[in-house]
Amino acid sequence: MAACGKVEVNEDILDTLSPELQVIKKTMQDKQMRLGMQEILKALLKIVPDYENMLVENVLRPFIVKDEDYIRIMDLMLENFNKGLHKETNKDARVKMFPTYVRAVPDGTEEGDYLALDLGGTNFRVLLISLRGQEVNMDSKIYLIPQNIMLGTGEQLFDHIAECISKFMVSHKLGRKKLPLGFTFSFPCRQEGLDKAILTTWTKGFKCEGVEGEDIVRLLHEAIKRRGDMAVDCLAVINDTVGALMSCAHSDRQCAVGLILGTGTNACYIERLENVELANVKAEDGPREMLINTEWGAFGDDGCLDFVRTEYDRHVDKHSLNPGLQIYEKMISGMYMGEIVRLVLVKLVKHSLLFGGQGSELLFQRGRFYTKYVSEIESDVDDGFKNTKQVFEELEIDKSTEEDCRIVQHVCSLISSRAAYLASAGIGCILNKMDRPEVTVAVDGSLYRFHPHFHDLMMEKTQQLVKPGLKFKLMLSHDGSGKGAALVAAVAHRLRQEAHTFQKEDKSNLRRNLGEMNLYEQS
Ligand code: ADP
Ligand code: MG
Numbered sequence: 001m002a003a004c005g006k007v008e009v010n011e012d013i014l015d016t017l018s019p020e021l022q023v024i025k026k027t028m029q030d031k032q033m034r035l036g037m038q039e040i041l042k043a044l045l046k047i048v049p050d051y052e053n054m055l056v057e058n059v060l061r062p063f064i065v066k067d068e069d070y071i072r073i074m075d076l077m078l079e080n081f082n083k084g085l086h087k088e089t090n091k092d093a094r095v096k097m098f099p100t101y102v103r104a105v106p107d108g109t110e111e112g113d114y115l116a117l118d119l120g121g122t123n124f125r126v127l128l129i130s131l132r133g134q135e136v137n138m139d140s141k142i143y144l145i146p147q148n149i150m151l152g153t154g155e156q157l158f159d160h161i162a163e164c165i166s167k168f169m170v171s172h173k174l175g176r177k178k179l180p181l182g183f184t185f186s187f188p189c190r191q192e193g194l195d196k197a198i199l200t201t202w203t204k205g206f207k208c209e210g211v212e213g214e215d216i217v218r219l220l221h222e223a224i225k226r227r228g229d230m231a232v233d234c235l236a237v238i239n240d241t242v243g244a245l246m247s248c249a250h251s252d253r254q255c256a257v258g259l260i261l262g263t264g265t266n267a268c269y270i271e272r273l274e275n276v277e278l279a280n281v282k283a284e285d286g287p288r289e290m291l292i293n294t295e296w297g298a299f300g301d302d303g304c305l306d307f308v309r310t311e312y313d314r315h316v317d318k319h320s321l322n323p324g325l326q327i328y329e330k331m332i333s334g335m336y337m338g339e340i341v342r343l344v345l346v347k348l349v350k351h352s353l354l355f356g357g358q359g360s361e362l363l364f365q366r367g368r369f370y371t372k373y374v375s376e377i378e379s380d381v382d383d384g385f386k387n388t389k390q391v392f393e394e395l396e397i398d399k400s401t402e403e404d405c406r407i408v409q410h411v412c413s414l415i416s417s418r419a420a421y422l423a424s425a426g427i428g429c430i431l432n433k434m435d436r437p438e439v440t441v442a443v444d445g446s447l448y449r450f451h452p453h454f455h456d457l458m459m460e461k462t463q464q465l466v467k468p469g470l471k472f473k474l475m476l477s478h479d480g481s482g483k484g485a486a487l488v489a490a491v492a493h494r495l496r497q498e499a500h501t502f503q504k505e506d507k508s509n510l511r512r513n514l515g516e517m518n519l520y521e522q523s
Pocket of ligand 2: 481
């Protein structure tokens with residue numbers, strides 16, 4: 001703890017005190033009186049035992065969200081879902097509830113070799129997947145997407161992606177082998193069929209010119225054609241939430257929700273077809289359900305979450321690539337969590353409540369407190385704050401006390417818990433809406449995977465929020481983005497071959513056959 005008496009009690013820190021004290025301060029019209037009042041408060045504070053601790057708690061209070069507020073968030077999420085699902089309200093909805101044209105989960109009979117791409121925000125991967133029923137073999141390679149390409153032109157991005165595929169084909173000695181490809185493209189897309197996905201808006205760290213409003217399959221095919229050195233055919237585009245769900249459903253038939261907690265956050269779930277007003281399919285053909293990609297990251301973009309947002313959330317949003325957008329995502333996901341923690345730490349340093357008022361140049365740099373630090377710091381249990389001190393070292397913080405370690409761990413824990421609880425409100429809403437007696441939620445993303453308590457925090461809060469009697473599991477989905485894309489590509493490939501076979505038969509007959517084969521494209 002900073003040495004007693006060093007804490008500067010200025011107007012800013014007084015703002016973090018209880019509303020009653022702020023009222024007194026606000027009633028002081030005269031500047032001299034206000035300053036006098038400040039002195040009195042300062043003196044009063046110092047007779048409160050452990051007042052520095054109290055000031056720390058005051059700074060952190062906005063991150064503690066009441067149970068009734070989580071219930072309200074769940075209700076608001078449901079309103080947003082319904083607005084997105086209905087044809088007449090979808091145009092103005094922030095949560096878009098995109099139909100995916102995926103109408104059932106895999107049945108375990110999928111076979112063959114497939115390529116998959118996974119573009120999710122942080123990593124770009126190319127995968128070779130061989131499906132032999134339940135047996136799945138994968139080989140993958142991560143390729144870097146440089147910052148200048150993430151913020152460059154669409155042509156540069158897709159040329160880069162095509163180059164990575166080509167390198168992968170060479171290194172895996174695939175030559176000009178004709179391979180079907182499934183593309184996990186984890187940005188909001190209005191899907192017009194399995195192989196047609198129009199990007200509505202870039203999110204996370206991407207902003208490539210000339211891609212919004214375009215079909216990303218066409219852009220990929222054009223880039224492949226420009227190179228002219230491979231025979232790759234993109235048959236399906238899916239979202240990573242769908243990938244997680246598909247991959248988990250391959251072995252768990254109860255799996256009906258896909259959740260991502262990585263660079264960003266999003267969820268998909270199985271909706272009854274009569275509620276999917278936006279998809280252009282005939283209800284009498286095939287399965288009576290469809291996966292909906294909620295794109296819930298945009299929840300709150302109309303201001304409905306402002307009652308729980310903090311000054312730090314607003315700061316992160318203001319300095320992002322997409323101010324005013326993806327408000328729910330910015331309170332939860334990996335791309336933003338470290339920065340929220342950093343802003344709070346900076347505030348505590350500025351008030352001499354942390355590191356004796358001395359930060360470091362790195363701590364004051366935007367984006368320099370990585371979300372993985374949160375996991376590392378919260379993993380310290382009875383080990384003399386080994387990881388925490390290691391993080392301080394990486395941030396070149398010279399002087400720290402055990403109390404500083406305790407405070408930083410507390411900050412991380414409050415902010416990651418709030419994220420886990422907010423995500424639970426979303427999952428609670430989906431589980432209650434589906435109203436199935438038993439559901440497995442497939443979860444993917446590094447935040448969920450590596451944070452030491454995210455799973456437990458979500459289990460506890462979701463349990464509180466779901467209707468009594470509904471059972472659920474949260475299951476880590478291994479490599480969902482790759483396996484899921486391959487599974488969808490496999491079924492799409494089979495559909496195409498069947499389409500050739502049935503070419504001469506009438507269309508209704510063909511449609512019936514497609515429906516029976518689980519996946520269904522827009523007619
Ligand atoms: P993507 O979202 O691109 O598919 P990931 O699921 O791997 O990729 O998520 C990457 C994000 O996860 C990073 O941006 C980072 O914020 C966060 N992250 C990475 N490692 C950890 C970790 N150990 N603990 C918590 N979050 C992490
Ligand atoms: Mg991913």
